[in-house]
Amino acid sequence: MASSITSVTLQEGWRFKQGGRSSTALLLPANDVPTEIYRDLLLNGKIADPFQNMNELSVRWVADETWTYSHEFETPAAIRGENMNTMLVFEGLDTYASVYLNGELILEADNMFVAHRVDVTTLLQVDPSQKNALEIVFDSARQKGLELVKEHKEHRFIVHQTEISRGPVRKAQYHWGWDWGPLLITCGPWKPVRLETYTVRLADVTIEYELSDDLKIAKGKLHVRVEGWGSDQLLLGFTIGKTEYWDEVQDVLKDGVLTMDFELDVDLWWPRGYGSQSLYQTRVYLETTDGTPLDEKNITTGFRKVELIQEPDANGTSFYFRINNVDIFSGGSCWIPADSFLTQLTAEKYRDWMKLAAEGNQTMVRVWGGGIYEPDAFYAAADEFGVLIWQDFMFACANHPAHQSYLVSIETEARQNVRRLRDHPSVVIWAGNNEDYQIVERYGLEYRFEQDKDPQSWLKTDFPARYIYEYLLPKIVNEETKGVPYHPSSPFGNGTSTTLKVDPTVGDIHQWNVWHGTMEPYQKLPDLGGRFVSEFGMEAYPHTETLEQCITRADDRIPGSMAMDFRNKAIGHERRLVSYVAENFTLRYDLPGFAHLTQVMQADALGWAYQAWRRQWGAQGQRKCGGVLVWQLNDCWPTMSWAVVDYYLVPKPAYYVMRRAMEPVTVSVQRKFRPWTVRPADALWQRDTSHIDMRAIWKDVEFDVWVASNKREELHGEVIVKFISIRSGKELSAPLVKPVKIAPNGTSDVLQNHTFQLPHLEDDKTPFDLSKVDPFVISATLSIDGNEVASDTSWPDPIKYLTFPDRGVEVKYSDDGARAFVSARRPVKGFVFSEKQGVKLSDNGFDVLPGRMREVAVEGIEAEQLQWMYVGM
Structure with a gap:
């Protein structure tokens, strides 16, 4: 069905200049809209590429200037029809924008995250030979x-x-700027601008539903808000999947809102790895009773039940999270x-x-609160691939204000998004x-969680944003969407643990x-977890080709050069990154070698965490x-x-380490970590080689083996554990063979606190000789029905105490x-x-053991x- 709405996107032919309307600066061609100032200055050769070398420093002046974008367009012929409304629609203006049409101020915007619709029906040129400015x-x-900041001294x-x-x-x-990104304060029409003409339109469509107890039937309501029509003769129809519904609207619309009931047999939408991603196309159409089309909207949605389980x-x-009555490890x-530069991103x-x-077997992605509410294409892709989205509101690492105009803007922003x-x-x-509550804790701002439950009083404290996070935003989420939980902050405990202390x-x-x-040593991460770890990490270099593209001088392509240090925005990275690498590996300081060591170190750190914390998923009722x-x-x-991706x-x-740790069924083996800076009091035989517990590394090795599964059925398999000499590649003893009953949607221990002992390497009176010991790796493989499904x-x-003679690679x-x-x-x-770029591998960043060939598909x-490259190469 065609729609009576005409929409013209004002995309091409824009120009820009430095200064305001009265500026005499030369107008320059801009990119197609959406665009932003740095891209347009680059287009015209006015600045160096901020992504290369240290050019970011040479473009910071751009953020302190005023910039004007201009465009000319013809008045659409459709405006001459009866009862026609014409709107200029700005999906996003970044950020403080004054908009003029034919010399008249029509909009003042001050929020990047808000869309605007301006009625320009009577402001457009009526003479077809005249263009609109x-x-x-x-x-x-x-x-x-x-x-x-100066204005709001309160x-x-x-x-x-x-x-x-x-x-x-x-x-x-x-x-x-942030501790991973440059300081580039952009401006410009960062989302589409269009001219829309209509008699009546579907301004908003909401699908509200509940699932039956067996999750097979969705019963709910379609809410439609109509704008621009005063007649009482309308037909509203919608189609979900293959089911069509119609209703004749006989009464004058109350507030323009129409509601229709529906009941539908549904296939559920599941997170990836737990079921299919069933999506339903919903078409909503509005007609007059004589069949004249007025408007149509298309929505893609899926039916699922969401619960955030917070129980003692x-x-x-x-x-x-529990999705469709199934516990999900996120x-x-x-x-x-x-x-x-956000306007460089495409739907593809x-x-x-x-x-x-x-x-990469990632079940959830968290959209961080210091960025943007991402475009529809981001969430559509998440729907398609079954990736759960944790969505922050856009507040980060600050004590945000809550004066009246700010609150009004926040409410509009939140409701729209x-x-x-x-x-x-x-x-x-x-x-x-x-992390705004960490600001509260660090600076001692007033926050009486139990004692003060009056939202209005929160506005009078030095932490007025509590009103936003604990009253305004949850109210909006509850009113605008159903069945999606709200959490005051990330991180957040229970009001008394909010949590710089990490509860x-x-x-x-x-x-x-x-x-x-x-x-802390990253090997301690298994003991540093919580009920849900929504941030942790370890730095690493990207592959060298990426660095070679942005650091153009060969002399700068060394770790620790000014260009390298400038590009790494993390506070104290010069000490922290080198310390973690040097603590664990024999340091190489050429670019390929150092980059490789940082990557292996990052992979090790994440491996310790993902494996151990997935183990703590446990079983139903015991989700640590x-x-x-x-x-x-x-x-x-x-x-x-x-x-983890550049x-x-x-x-x-x-x-790839994360992907292996998050396979539907996987096996893990981890040694028990003993801090190298602590000397066990009872280790009288131990030789003091600076600060290392020799027993834990070379002789009496204590370790665990476990299997994790997100399958909903019990499985049976076999785990084989081997002890392989790093020096010779030979097995040091007969393998351990353990049958395992793999619990559904949980973890199953195979070996706990198991100790593998080598013969005494020396007596207490003999000087320690590393050449006489035989360090080993522990290998665990899991087979089901005779087929190997996982290994670790x-x-x-630390690896640096090992020597690596020819590996025979x-x-x-x-x-x-x-x-x-x-x-x-x-x-x-x-x-x-x-x-x-352009290369895709099926696997990478792995260990290789004798007798076990690794096959990698290459595109x-x-x-x-x-x-x-490998360690010790």
């Missing part, structure tokens, strides 16, 4: 922010990571905006990102902010005592850990950071160049193919063109 003046968000502005000007500005906070148990209070990652690229997450995203089955939680018994935690904080989200999945520019969608080895390897830590290739086969005569640690390059 549209001008948008963008003032500096940074300067406006500084002005607002508020204590506190921000982390950046300067204070971002605190009162409703704009993507990462534009001010032996470990405190649980925190995990292993995945945190998401930042995928570009500093968003789909590529979400596909990559899904192929909740409405836009509510039909996506992938969105399963809204969280109020990122592992309640709520979600951000675990930053590895890398930040006390800089409900999910793990690494900081972070992606980058916004080419750099070294905590990302800016160009090239995975680091950690991505545990190495003695051999890499062969299939005749068609589509596969590589890696084998070794002795155990190999951290075998990594160097990846690049985008001939397999024999791959370069590779």
